[in-house]
Amino acid sequence: MAVITLPYRYLERLTGTDRQTIIDRVPMIGADIERIEEDHVDVEFFPDRPDLYSPEGVARAMRGFLGIEEGLPVYTVRPSGITFSVDPGLADIRPCLGSAVIRNVNLDEESIESLMSLQESLHWAVGRGRGKVAIGVHDLDTVTPPFRYIASPRDRSFVPLDFEREMTMEEILTEHPKGRDYAHLVENFDKFPLIVDAEDRVLSFPPIINGELTRVTTGTKNILLDCTGTDRKAVMTAVNIICTALAEAGATIEAVTVDGEEMPALAPVERVVSVEECASLLGLSLTGEEMARHLRRMRFGAEPDGDSRVRVLVPCYRSDILHDWDIFEDVAIAYGFENFDAALPATSTVAWEHPITTIARGVRSVMTGLGYLEMMPFTLSNDRVLYANMQREPTPGTLRLLHPISEEQTVVRTDLLPLLMEMLLANKHRELPQRLFAVGDVVENCVTSQMAAAVSIHPAADFSEAYAAADVLCRELSLTYEVAESTDPAFLDGRRGDIIVDGRKVGVFGEIHPAVLTAFDLEHPVAALALDLTAVPGYPVPPGTP
Numbered sequence: 001m002a003v004i005t006l007p008y009r010y011l012e013r014l015t016g017t018d019r020q021t022i023i024d025r026v027p028m029i030g031a032d033i034e035r036i037e038e039d040h041v042d043v044e045f046f047p048d049r050p051d052l053y054s055p056e057g058v059a060r061a062m063r064g065f066l067g068i069e070e071g072l073p074v075y076t077v078r079p080s081g082i083t084f085s086v087d088p089g090l091a092d093i094r095p096c097l098g099s100a101v102i103r104n105v106n107l108d109e110e111s112i113e114s115l116m117s118l119q120e121s122l123h124w125a126v127g128r129g130r131g132k133v134a135i136g137v138h139d140l141d142t143v144t145p146p147f148r149y150i151a152s153p154r155d156r157s158f159v160p161l162d163f164e165r166e167m168t169m170e171e172i173l174t175e176h177p178k179g180r181d182y183a184h185l186v187e188n189f190d191k192f193p194l195i196v197d198a199e200d201r202v203l204s205f206p207p208i209i210n211g212e213l214t215r216v217t218t219g220t221k222n223i224l225l226d227c228t229g230t231d232r233k234a235v236m237t238a239v240n241i242i243c244t245a246l247a248e249a250g251a252t253i254e255a256v257t258v259d260g261e262e263m264p265a266l267a268p269v270e271r272v273v274s275v276e277e278c279a280s281l282l283g284l285s286l287t288g289e290e291m292a293r294h295l296r297r298m299r300f301g302a303e304p305d306g307d308s309r310v311r312v313l314v315p316c317y318r319s320d321i322l323h324d325w326d327i328f329e330d331v332a333i334a335y336g337f338e339n340f341d342a343a344l345p346a347t348s349t350v351a352w353e354h355p356i357t358t359i360a361r362g363v364r365s366v367m368t369g370l371g372y373l374e375m376m377p378f379t380l381s382n383d384r385v386l387y388a389n390m391q392r393e394p395t396p397g398t399l400r401l402l403h404p405i406s407e408e409q410t411v412v413r414t415d416l417l418p419l420l421m422e423m424l425l426a427n428k429h430r431e432l433p434q435r436l437f438a439v440g441d442v443v444e445n446c447v448t449s450q451m452a453a454a455v456s457i458h459p460a461a462d463f464s465e466a467y468a469a470a471d472v473l474c475r476e477l478s479l480t481y482e483v484a485e486s487t488d489p490a491f492l493d494g495r496r497g498d499i500i501v502d503g504r505k506v507g508v509f510g511e512i513h514p515a516v517l518t519a520f521d522l523e524h525p526v527a528a529l530a531l532d533l534t535a536v537p538g539y540p541v542p543p544g545t546p
Helices: 008-015 019-029 055-065 109-125 169-175 177-185 232-248 275-282 288-297 324-335 355-369 383-388 417-426 463-476 514-519
Strands: 002-007 031-036 040-045 077-086 096-103 133-139 147-153 191-196 202-205 223-229 252-258 261-263 269-274 301-305 309-314 434-444 447-457 482-485 491-501 504-512 526-532
Touching (some): 002 008, 002 055, 002 109, 008 019, 008 055, 008 109, 019 055, 055 232, 055 288, 096 232, 109 232, 133 202, 147 223, 202 223, 223 232, 269 324, 275 288, 288 301, 288 309, 288 324, 417 526, 447 463, 463 491, 463 504
Parallel strands (some): 077 147
Antiparallel strands (some): 031 040, 147 191, 191 202, 252 261, 301 309, 482 491, 491 504
16 A cells, blocks of 8 residues: 655645544545654555545545535646657557656655655556556656657667766666666667657656656646556556646646547546435435535535436546446445444354464564564566566466556466565665564465465574574474475575475575575575465364364
């Protein structure tokens, strides 16, 4: 989930109320307050509400929720006269383009930071790590329209953001930090996506990096927005969210013509929903007018349509509204979760802790006692993380998704250790040492079982540290084991060991191989262990989901 920084001064100006009111009420729209600082508050929002990933979006929602400004926000879109063309050669590379011109922006360091944070949060939540959508924000006054989105030869060169010299696009993939992070999205194509202006100057190499030429600064007054990707709906969602967020801050939006199509429209979508169905699901007694009033507080346009229905206008930035029940959820939020009557269940049952839960709790107790911090990695991953980066062959029983939504989430995890390595990469800017562990489900041959894994990264991490942690974990789980020489290619030869129980390999520990460290872009040694929890005494047989 995304953690958004909300500066008090900026938020108070946009919302029209004081910081304490916001802090007290923002959790009730579906958020968790992470920390409260002297000049800002950090708030965590669910992935289904990317429109709240900026102070502008939060302010818009809070004005409605607090009754300051209710109903559908209306955004005027004027023509800009600017055109974009899309090269047909991008059809099999990155075919979708969304764009807009945003004028009269008033940027200071705080608002630039907010815009960049919104961009990166959307890359994660909507763009699936830039695979589905990548966003470019450019100083429009430094370039000349019309613009072209082309399939370019790989040896084309320009000055990428944060660099002072020209680099070819192939060099960017190996030498620029963003290039190394996202090279896997384009490196297998014969040509690369590129955005250029009328004078053939480079604005962006999506989904990797913008050009230094169009860097956004505090002096920027007019912005060209580009969103490229493989999914048109996701691309236009990102366009709508960014445009409406900046419009909330006082900017004006102008349409761009992309191959004859003007965008964005920023128009709402109409739905007609049942009052009776909403009331039944929520356990409330509602009239059409009451339901419409609640929805207006959540920034929908809403009017009763007879006695049994409500006509709802869904804002263009609410990409999470996929079903009538999503609208009913907003009725519940506006009604106030604190106003629902608490009631005991109608049935009474007796329960006990499942053996798998008992074992997992034991792992957590041991690992936290050793100073490790628990992580909860995603259940879905991909072959690159699970196997290629770990120098391992793919597991034959890997469960693959028939219709994955991104290249990053194509298989169900068969191991936890690679996901912890990926977590170390995400936190490489944090101080050392870092000690992380995870315990949870893995799936192989359509059978769910449980395992534990742990990593420790710091300059002195070595085999002895991994062995000690593995020994403590096994002993505390009452697991009688032996150690054998390992051949696991993810670990360094001579500094690795297999955990053997009753003649069966159930785990591995040791020092991670330097090639694996390089694949995950890590700069320090990593001591690691993994343990199959089906070997622990008391584990139910056959293995399966509790």
